Amino acid sequence: MSYLMVLHIPVNGAGLKRAVEEHGELLSGIAGRAKERGAIHHDFYEGDAEVLVVDEWDSPESFQAFYEAEGENIGQLMGAAGAAGEPAPPLFYRKMSLGDEF
Secondary structure, rough: OOEEEEEEOOHHHHHHHHHHHHHHHHHHHHHHHHHHOEEEEEEEEOOOOOOEEEEEEOOHHHHHHHHHHHHHHHHHHHHHOOOOOOOOOOEEOOOOOOOOOO
């Protein structure tokens, strides 16, 4: 069973793109450690004055442990991106299989 994790970050997408261009090794390290701790899939989605992080994890507990351990690194990247405050608490959704997946 896997879980979808959604995190709303109050940051402009252009700012995040710039921060990744300037600190790509930081993002690569965070992503690698996420995989080691149970991340299955990861994406960013840009909206109006916010970016969504949409991940698939093996459990909410794995994500929470990763997020606590990587807080300083994630904070450094979000600070470089110009994040306006703290993200909302992560939301978790358990995968349902109803036979209509594609």
